[in-house]
Amino acid sequence: xxxxxxxxxxxxxxxxxxxxxxxxxxxxxxxxxxxxxxxxxxxxxxxxxxxxxxxxxxxxxxxxxxxxxxxxxxxxxxxxxxxxxxxxxxxxxxxxxxxxxxxxxxxxxxxxxxxxxxxxxxxxxxxxxxxxxxxxxxxxxxxxxxxx
Numbered sequence: 382x383x384x385x386x387x388x389x390x391x392x393x394x395x396x397x398x399x400x401x402x403x404x405x406x407x408x409x410x411x412x413x414x415x416x417x418x419x420x421x422x423x424x425x426x427x428x429x430x431x432x433x434x435x436x437x438x439x440x441x442x443x444x445x446x447x448x449x450x451x452x453x454x455x456x457x458x459x460x461x462x463x464x465x466x467x468x469x470x471x472x473x474x475x476x477x478x479x480x481x482x483x484x485x486x487x488x489x490x491x492x493x494x495x496x497x498x499x500x501x502x503x504x505x506x507x508x509x510x511x512x513x514x515x516x517x518x519x520x521x522x523x524x525x526x527x528x529x
Contacts, residue, residue, distance in 0.1 A: 407464055409529050415457055416522040422450040423515050430508070447511060451476075454518045461525075468521050476514060483507075 426446040433439040455476055461469030483506045490498045 412526045416526050419519050419522050423519055426450050
């Protein structure tokens with residue numbers, strides 16, 4: 382590794398014996414930060430969701446938390462997949478595919494069924510399924526942290 386190109390390419394092409402290929406050369410501090418930020422955003426999302434049960438005005442705050450949580454997880458999943466984490470790559474592809482399918486289902490349901498079906502799609506498509514994705518991604522971050 383004499384050139385700077387070799388140094389930049391090394392994390393993606395070389396392996397170290399003591400490091401698992403799932404968290405391919407990711408420093409422990411980065412894994413802790415990733416897990417910590419994810420847990421805080423997930424906690425705010427869940428807390429806001431519980432508050433929205435009692436006060437419907439909180440729904441907008443829940444959606445804002447969900448937006449930031451989703452953006453963070455997609456960005457982190459993209460970075461993790463670039464660094465060689467296969468599970469984060471699968472998560473990233475599944476999340477992007479889900480967003481494409483959700484938009485198609487919403488457009489079809491809106492024209493075919495009108496506003497009566499919108500509530501069902503909003504609850505399942507914008508709250509329940511993304512929350513399941515968020516918990517799964519948090520588990521991926523926790524697993525990557527524990528493997529180090």
